[in-house]
Amino acid sequence: MEQINNRMNNTEKVVLVTGASRGIGREIAKTLANKGYKVIADYNKSEEQAKSLKQENENIEIFKADVSKREEVQEMVKFTLEKYKKIDVLINNAGISESKLFTDVTDKEWDKMIKNNLYSAFCTTQEVVKNMITRKEGCIINVSSVWGMIGSSCESIYSITKAGIDGMTKSLAKELGPSNIRVNSIAPGIIDTDMNKCYNNDEIDDIKNEIPLERIGKTIDIAKCIKWLIEDEYTTGQIISINGGWVIT
Numbered sequence: 661m662e663q664i665n666n667r668m669n670n671t672e673k674v675v676l677v678t679g680a681s682r683g684i685g686r687e688i689a690k691t692l693a694n695k696g697y698k699v700i701a702d703y704n705k706s707e708e709q710a711k712s713l714k715q716e717n718e719n720i721e722i723f724k725a726d727v728s729k730r731e732e733v734q735e736m737v738k739f740t741l742e743k744y745k746k747i748d749v750l751i752n753n754a755g756i757s758e759s760k761l762f763t764d765v766t767d768k769e770w771d772k773m774i775k776n777n778l779y780s781a782f783c784t785t786q787e788v789v790k791n792m793i794t795r796k797e798g799c800i801i802n803v804s805s806v807w808g809m810i811g812s813s814c815e816s817i818y819s820i821t822k823a824g825i826d827g828m829t830k831s832l833a834k835e836l837g838p839s840n841i842r843v844n845s846i847a848p849g850i851i852d853t854d855m856n857k858c859y860n861n862d863e864i865d866d867i868k869n870e871i872p873l874e875r876i877g878k879t880i881d882i883a884k885c886i887k888w889l890i891e892d893e894y895t896t897g898q899i900i901s902i903n904g905g906w907v908i909t
């Protein structure tokens with residue numbers, strides 16, 4: 661019964677999630693689709709995973725776009741608007757990470773990180789927000805990171821991109837608020853996804869020991885908060901960190 665009610669309430673809402681074939685993005689897409697939202701799940705390389713996501717729920721449509729490339733983002737937005745006529749929610753989730761000493765980072769690696777983590781959110785937001793401004797309604801959620809808030813040794817470029825995302829969130833909340841568009845960041849702590857497969861079990865245990873809730877996060881922890889943020893009506897310009905108490909500012 662709850663599922664039917666959710667479907668009725670949310671049938672009209674259209675959500676675009678970037679980097680949705682796996683990890684946090686996939687969980688967000690599934691969670692929202694199960695609640696009746698129409699979800700466009702963007703993917704870049706993992707076609708098989710994207711297809712299996714689409715098969716899981718009739719409310720999910722998939723589209724291949726590298727969000728670090730404007731033409732591909734434009735194609736995705738065009739496809740979405742032709743299919744659903746509007747985009748209510750944008751979730752800028754796609755991202756990459758790399759651990760390296762600051763002094764070893766090359767210009768090429770800098771450009772790659774900026775393009776995939778920061779330019780992608782700038783460009784996708786620019787392309788999507790036109791439709792939101794016309795309709796005077798919208799919700800944008802940027803997936804940043806605790807590292808954007810407190811910095812991280814050996815992940816400085818990643819941290820710079822996430823701090824940049826948070827700056828964009830705060831600025832756009834001010835610029836777009838009068839158009840009834842809310843903009844927020846979700847800043848996860850450590851979440852159990854492929855992004856962290858570089859850590860061995862001992863390293864994960866060490867991190868767990870630093871977390872007051874004594875576990876690393878699950879993708880559903882993030883998806884639940886995203887759902888709440890979409891349904892809320894008065895939160896904007898905030899960096900909401902979901903990290904089990906690992907980082908308390």
Ligand code: NAD
Nearest residue numbers: 679683684704726727728753754755805848850851853855
């Ligand atoms: P993940 O590596 O499993 O997923 C990231 C997804 O983004 C992948 O599917 C990847 O293909 C996609 N992607 C990357 N660049 C893209 C591009 N240019 N175009 C389209 N898709 C692209 O990692 P995840 O943990 O699910 O990460 C999701 C988001 O959460 C990222 O922005 C990440 O920085 C952030 N985050 C993750 C953690 C964590 O501990 N896992 C912590 C803080 C923040």
